[in-house]
Amino acid sequence: MPEPTTRRGKDTKSRIVGLAAALMYERGVNATSIEDILAASGTGKSQFYHYFSSKEELVAEVLGHQLDQVLQEQSLFPLDTWEGISAWFQAMVDMQQNQRGYRGCPLGSISSQLLDQGEPLRSRAADAFTRWESFLGDGLRAMQVRGLLCDDADPDTLAESTIAVLQGGYLLSSTKRDIRPMRHALAIALSQLRSYAPSSRQPR
Amino acid sequence: MPEPTTRRGKDTKSRIVGLAAALMYERGVNATSIEDILAASGTGKSQFYHYFSSKEELVAEVLGHQLDQVLQEQSLFPLDTWEGISAWFQAMVDMQQNQRGYRGCPLGSISSQLLDQGEPLRSRAADAFTRWESFLGDGLRAMQVRGLLCDDADPDTLAESTIAVLQGGYLLSSTKRDIRPMRHALAIALSQLRSYAPSSRQPR
DNA sequence: CAGGAACTGTACCGAGGAGTACAAACGCTG
DNA sequence: CAGCGTTTGTACTCCTCGGTACAGTTCCTG
Incomplete structure (x- = not known):
């Protein structure tokens, strides 16, 4: 300590x-x-x-380390434009399939292993996700201010849902060693986000 | 043996x-x-x-057991109607929050723990997901035949994506002990499916 | 050049868990 | 009821792993 x-x-x-x-x-x-x-x-x-x-304390620090990694990777893309978000999604697909060899999300895979490890670690994992989401949420909010996103969209909820869909894609792709589920999941996430763009105004 | x-x-x-x-x-x-x-x-x-x-062999059987459970639960709902799918989604949300106490998907949570357990178990988990998907895929195909789903929709891909989104919702909700991410994820999955309904014909 | 705090090396302990040995009991078949 | 394959009880082995003890080294400070 x-x-x-x-x-x-x-x-x-x-x-x-x-x-x-x-x-x-x-x-x-x-x-x-x-x-x-x-x-x-x-x-x-x-x-x-x-x-x-203890080992538990190490795991807590590892979790923080992985969060930093994820945020750092993500900061390479401007998450306050549609192009930036698309590029970010594409980069995650490429990495999962190449460098990472279908080992899953650096943050998500460790988080899923902490669910049964008792309370302190579980809530830290929850915090890590929340921090990740707020990064994306900030970008979406900025888009909202600039009129790229409807005013009735809730950036934080959208961000949370996006990360959820992303995690599902990671899990299926890692399990099947096939990039397609992740690609399709991200396509869904993107179309969900885009449905809140003022131009393509569909009622939900 | x-x-x-x-x-x-x-x-x-x-x-x-x-x-x-x-x-x-x-x-x-x-x-x-x-x-x-x-x-x-x-x-x-x-x-x-x-x-x-060995324990590994037991785990393999447990995986099959969990798949059976999931398919059995699912068979309570007619997955070849929009109402059936909605009811199924709603039931999963209710269970996750009540009986299950945010412990995740019976199949997904165990599968995620097998990713690092070596090859035989990983591919068995992949098979389990695939079998789950084909159940849903069959329902979607039936809907397609009856004209409830566009002909250009690919039922198997849609099923895979739906399960992926569902898994992401499970993961976030278990981690955060909050039902909202799962509810939102399922809403996204449903709207994605519905976008292939002939009536609400949007270009994607 | 002390002297102490920060840092490091190594040997050890105790618990728990996967897997084995071997003998006993059950229950069907002839 | 004799015999044999199936099923079950118990005790034990081996090994890994988290954690501790304690002694030694480095290096900054005065």
Whole structure:
């Protein structure tokens, strides 16, 4: 629990979190032992328990790390234009199929594994999703101000639904090792958003 | 691996699978030990290893059991009418919030936990989803024949997308312990389906 | 160049869980 | 009722993994 003060300490701790995130993303949270992480990061147990009181605490930090990753990737796209959103969707499809090899959403896959891990972790996962959504919600709000989105659209609800649909696509695509469910899910999400564009005014 | 021949044997095996399914659904696959299952079902280890060669084989059977449950629930609704689909969606929302206490989709939650459990289980989960989808796909095809769905709609793709959106709703709602994401996701799924109804003919 | 705090190495402990051994009991068939 | 395959009870082994103990090293500060 003591935060590292020296450069060396900070480096060690962040190396542990980074490697833990990568391994847990690949193999799953439960299938990743502390010792795996320490071996991969070239550190010893005493370092680990110097910075983390338990595995649970590590998982909490990994969750935050994954959220940061997701937000960082997302910040490459201007989520306050239709083109930006389309590009973001397309990029997620490309990554899932190429770099990621159908391993799912970096945030979603870990979150789903925390549902049965007791209360503190579950609510942290919920917070992570909410923060992700508010990023997208902010973009949608900006579009609303500029008249790209109807005034009666609720940006936060739209954002939440979009992330939900996205997660469903990730799950099916990971399970089937087939990019199509994700592509179709994102197409649905986009058409849902677009149905709130003032031009294509359909009654819902 | 020997299938039980006597009534007593069949009963024991199915009791094990049923209890295992319930416990794994509640606590997660990894958090459910063989001994937990045996204690709950009042059986001993020798029975277990008489009927299953490993925990992995048990999990495979549990997956099939959950698929059966889902298909059985679903068969209560006529999935070849708009009313039937609406009622089915509504029932899932109600169950998730009441009986199930936000524990997710009986099939989806276990499937997501099998992604990192190696190849045989992952592909079995994929098959389970596919079989679920074809159930819905059959209903949509029937609607198509009766003119309730456009001819240019692809029932199987629509079914897959619907299940994907549904899973995303389940995940967000379980994580947040809030029924709204699931309700909104299902609303999106329904409006997506309805957009293929001949009456409300919008270009996509 | 002390001296102490931050950091690191290594050996160990205890719990739990998957899987095995082996013997006993059941129940159908002849 | 004798015999044999099916089913069941119990005790045990082996191993992994989270967590602890304790000693050693680094490195900044005065």
